[in-house]
Each structure stands twice: as structure tokens, then as C-alpha cells.
Amino acid sequence: MISLRIDGRLIKAEEGERVLQIAIREGIDIPHLCYHEAFEEPYGSCRLCIVELKEGGSSRITTSCTLMAREGMEIKTDTPEVIKHRKLLLELYLAQAPLSNNIKKLAERYGIKGTRFHKTLNLEDPLGGKCILCGLCIRACREIIKASAIGYIGRGEATRINTPFLEENPDCIGCGSCANICPTEAISFEDRDKRRIMRSWSNTQVNLKICKLCGHPFTPEPLWLKVKEKSTYTPSEEIEEVCPNCRIKIVSKRLVKPYSL
Numbered sequence: 724m725i726s727l728r729i730d731g732r733l734i735k736a737e738e739g740e741r742v743l744q745i746a747i748r749e750g751i752d753i754p755h756l757c758y759h760e761a762f763e764e765p766y767g768s769c770r771l772c773i774v775e776l777k778e779g780g781s782s783r784i785t786t787s788c789t790l791m792a793r794e795g796m797e798i799k800t801d802t803p804e805v806i807k808h809r810k811l812l813l814e815l816y817l818a819q820a821p822l823s824n825n826i827k828k829l830a831e832r833y834g835i836k837g838t839r840f841h842k843t844l845n846l847e848d849p850l851g852g853k854c855i856l857c858g859l860c861i862r863a864c865r866e867i868i869k870a871s872a873i874g875y876i877g878r879g880e881a882t883r884i885n886t887p888f889l890e891e892n893p894d895c896i897g898c899g900s901c902a903n904i905c906p907t908e909a910i911s912f913e914d915r916d917k918r919r920i921m922r923s924w925s926n927t928q929v930n931l932k933i934c935k936l937c938g939h940p941f942t943p944e945p946l947w948l949k950v951k952e953k954s955t956y957t958p959s960e961e962i963e964e965v966c967p968n969c970r971i972k973i974v975s976k977r978l979v980k981p982y983s984l
């Protein structure tokens with residue numbers, strides 16, 4: 724174990740832990756967008772998690788999600804310099820993602836209501852005006868779901884995220900992990916007529932699995948098959964292909980035996 728100080732608080736941490744991880748664990752607020760605990764390696768693209776590091780008689784501003792904790796480090800999360808940089812970043816994000824409520828809320832926390840920057844938005848892109856290109860959706864799809872259905876396309880100013888060649892991609896299993904992990908809530912999908920339509924991913928469609936008892940769709944079929952294939956648990960025939968609501972009814976009927984005199 725090592726000791727470091729964050730905003731004056733003495734904190735014990737494991738060697739190799741990142742400063743942002745420690746701060747989250749300790750309930751210390753450092754705004755961040757591209758960090759997610761699901762990934763071991765931080766990406767370090769949004770820069771919003773910057774802090775001031777004092778060590779060996781000098782100080783510098785650095786990103787806390789990439790910073791490995793070391794014995795004796797002193798971290799300050801809200802010096803005037805840190806706040807100044809963070810506000811500038813938020814202004815840039817407001818220019819890039821003005822349609823994201825999460826970005827607006829974050830900016831408002833720092834008293835920012837408008838931006839001095841201008842970015843031409845591509846509103847034909849389903850993520851236009853909402854995506855900050857943090858890459859979390861791509862990583863979730865590739866590293867967690869192992870589907871690699873989406874990626875960066877285009878270059879420079881025109882960089883965006885979608886399926887290859889903007890075509891429906893059969894590799895997408897419709898799990899929605901990308902939408903769940905997106906810090907700006909940029910990704911949309913809808914369930915309609917027993918199909919999941921990934922609006923943001925070139926309208927890729929997958930079938931929804933239908934509950935054999937109530938007839939309601941309850942999960943994307945390719946996701947259901949993937950979980951079944953990977954799982955070591957074999958459900959009884961009675962509850963297989965049954966939605967969570969019907970499963971609960973079956974299990975509670977089993978548990979609550981009729982009261983007999």
C-alpha cells in the first residue's frame with residue numbers, strides 16, 4: 724500500500740491504482756467523460772479529469788485517469804488553474820456536442836452557458852451535435868461484447884462513429900452496451916415490431932426474442948444466443964426462452980407453497 728494526498732486528505736491506495744479510480748472510490752468529485760471502470764487501460768482522450776500534481780518540488784497539470792498513484796503524491800482537484808482549463812474544455816465540448824444534455828449540465832456546473840468556439844455540425848450524422856468522439860462505445864463493442872460492429876470513420880474534422888461503409892452490420896447484436904456506456908447519451912435505438920433498430924448504427928436491425936409464455940419481446944435474439952453459448956448455467960426447460968417477468972412468476976409460485984391446514 725502507498726499513501727497520497729488528494730485535496731489535503733491522506734488516502735491509502737494500492738500501488739498501480741490510477742488517481743481517478745482512487746478519487747471515485749473515495750467519493751472525491753473529478754469530472755470525467757472517457758474513463759469507465761469496465762476497462763483496465765484508460766484512453767485519456769477527453770482531458771476533463773485534469774488535476775494538479777505536486778511532486779518533488781514541482782507541480783504540473785495532468786489527467787488523473789492516466790496517472791498512476793505513487794507514494795507521497797499530492798493532488799489538487801480544483802485549483803484556479805485546473806478550473807480554468809476545465810472550463811475551456813467544457814466550452815469546446817459545448818461547441819462539439821451542443822445537443823447533449825449531459826454536456827450542458829456539466830458545463831452549467833462550472834457556470835458555462837455558452838461557448839466562444841464554433842464547430843460546423845453534421846446534423847445528418849445520427850450522432851451529430853452529441854458525440855465527443857471519446858471512443859467508449861467502440862471499446863465496449865470490441866473489448867467487452869467482442870462484436871467490433873462500429874468504429875471511427877472519416878478523418879480530421881469529418882471523423883465520426885458508425886458501422887463500416889455506413890451499412891447495416893450483421894456483427895451488431897443489438898445489445899445496447901454502446902448506448903449504456905455513452906457519456907453524452909448520443910446513441911439511440913428503438914424496439915419496434917419485434918425488431919431492435921439501432922438508429923445510430925445505420926439502422927442495423929436484429930430480431931427480438933419472444934417470451935414463449937406471454938409472447939412479449941424481451942431481449943435481442945443474437946444477444947440471447949451469445950449468452951446461452953457462453954454461459955455454464957443451463958436453465959430448466961420451464962424457464963428457458965421465458966422473459967424475466969414470467970420467470971419471476973414461475974419462481975415465486977415454486978417458492979410460495981399453498982398454505983394447507
Ligand code: SF4
Nearest residue numbers: 854855857858860905
Ligand atoms: S457515441 Fe458516445 S460513447 Fe461513442 S464516441 Fe461518441 S460520445 Fe463517446
Ligand code: FES
Nearest residue numbers: 755767769770788
Ligand atoms: S477521463 Fe481522463 S482523459 Fe477522459
